[in-house]
Amino acid sequence: MSYRTRFAPSPTGPLHLGHAYSALVAARRAEAAGGTFLLRIEDIDQSRARPEWEAQIDEDLSWLGLDWPRPEMRQSQRLPAYRAALQTLWDMGLLYPCSCTRRDIAEAASAPQEGAPQLGPDGIVYPGTCRPETAPEGPLPDAVLRLDMARALERACRHQPLFFTETGKGPNGESGARPIARRRMIEKVGDVVLARQGMGTSYHLSVVVDDAEQQITEVVRGQDLFEATPIHVLLQRLLGLPVPLYHHHRLIRDEAGKRLAKRDDARAIRLYRDEGKSPADILKMIGLARSA
Numbered sequence: 001m002s003y004r005t006r007f008a009p010s011p012t013g014p015l016h017l018g019h020a021y022s023a024l025v026a027a028r029r030a031e032a033a034g035g036t037f038l039l040r041i042e043d044i045d046q047s048r049a050r051p052e053w054e055a056q057i058d059e060d061l062s063w064l065g066l067d068w069p070r071p072e073m074r075q076s077q078r079l080p081a082y083r084a085a086l087q088t089l090w091d092m093g094l095l096y097p098c099s100c101t102r103r104d105i106a107e108a109a110s111a112p113q114e115g116a117p118q119l120g121p122d123g124i125v126y127p128g129t130c131r132p133e134t135a136p137e138g139p140l141p142d143a144v145l146r147l148d149m150a151r152a153l154e155r156a157c158r159h160q161p162l163f164f165t166e167t168g169k170g171p172n173g174e175s176g177a178r179p180i181a182r183r184r185m186i187e188k189v190g191d192v193v194l195a196r197q198g199m200g201t202s203y204h205l206s207v208v209v210d211d212a213e214q215q216i217t218e219v220v221r222g223q224d225l226f227e228a229t230p231i232h233v234l235l236q237r238l239l240g241l242p243v244p245l246y247h248h249h250r251l252i253r254d255e256a257g258k259r260l261a262k263r264d265d266a267r268a269i270r271l272y273r274d275e276g277k278s279p280a281d282i283l284k285m286i287g288l289a290r291s292a
Helices: 017-032 051-063 079-091 102-109 149-156 182-189 203-213 223-239 269-274 279-285
Strands: 004-007 036-041 095-097 145-147 163-166 176-179 193-195 218-222 245-249
Touching (some): 004 218, 017 036, 017 051, 017 245, 079 193, 149 223, 182 223, 269 279
């Protein structure tokens, strides 16, 4: 299979220098491999997604000199695919409904007998308040759904252990074959949400289903998502999907060392464009200027 990678922004705000870096790293890896660079619009959160932000994503990336096959995949058009994946996991007995609010979770995780709350890729590790002793039966409910991590790992690791191959570097320099420890997944990740209220899916589920549909061979993304990768590999195993290579890259940070986020409008690509900066200026700012 030829090389395929993607850049998958959410149209909920302006692209900033960190987005430019990630998109350009992915595009350059595709170019070097003679492969394909794709753009995917991750707009499952329709309460925050805006057409004007999506239009600006197209403008900013095109201004940077990037091109990709069109039309782009949009997650808002793929809800049936996510529902089918949820149905598969439900039929395996690996999902359960959860009615806990964020406050409920914080209070349960902070109870005196629990000690300090354990933080994972999705924030506070879920304390298991709604986890049933036996798998729920009946039709797939339209509710918040969590993955029973212990049961999922037992099923996924029945015949061989989980691992992924890192072609970049994790936050602590991790590279190469990365084994996924079952105990760490249970204690440090916990029962992650795979369907959110009003969305019918979640980032973890949709990104796995979409990467498989687009035949992505290497996922290129920031080191802030390194800890989420074992979740994605687990879901790929459970759903019978191929496991791509993973290439995590450094993050673009501000003067205080904090990684950039959507709220960092001062570093939005559009503002630099309005100030008269050139694409070459942006590449120099993020350390990707090509040698003469």
